Amino acid sequence: MAESGFDMPACLERVRQHDQDAARELFQHLHPLVAKLVRSHLPRRTSVEDLTQTVFMKIFAHLDQYAGKVPLEHWVARIAVNSCIKALQAEKIRPEVRHADLSEEEVLVLEQLAATTEEMRPDLSSASRELVEKLLARLPPDDRLVIQLMNLEGRSLAEVRQITGWNVAVIKVRAFRARNKLRQHLRDLMKEQSL
């Protein structure tokens, strides 16, 4: 994230003094991080662009509250993730996943899961990802977030704690429950497939 030649503290100071060029530099510096987080935790009916704009407006609005105790990227990540959770909470309907709605590749993924205990074929990883996205859409936002961060992005407990602000015990309990719910949804799909 650290770009050579980008002086973050100086840039922040200039933004606080209403320097527009500094605000532009800060936007360009933070955009990859914000866009990546928003894309990972995006609700179905919200566009990446709209949510990214919302996140940046929050960042600029609360920049005076950033005390510099943690790296700016962590502070920004927390704002981005919380904005995504709020957007997910606003999306009240959790779509049902039916076997009939799955693509051919996703059905193949289910078949391979049922047929063997081997690792998934590499050519099915994108379909696996799509299937997981559909299953995750069934979960409440916090459960979805913890699976996304820990299982799909491979983040450590410490990193999840930093991003979400939850304590380690809460993260572990939430991850355990979320996995159980996800496992049940997957089981239902596999049962439908076997009928």
Added chain:
Amino acid sequence: MKNSGDPLDRLLQAAARAPRVGVGEPAPGLESRCLAAWRSARDTDDSALLLPWLRRALAGAVALVLLSAAWNLGSAWQRPATEVFFEDAAVQIALNQP
């Protein structure tokens, strides 16, 4: 990650290996919209600084009006009593005259 044989674990491991879509450049106009929102919020903030001062001034003015009204009301109530006292005194003097 170790393969546990659990379908969910295998599915999640496969999903984690899927190639990610690159972030790329910001959408056209996104930067301008964010900066415009920042500018307008900043202007609002500047006017918001006046708000506590205006609020205090309004509270002071209201207190002044109330005090003045109370003072006037007090004077208005006292006047008839004084007048009655003077009139009564005049009657008493008149009656006491031989």
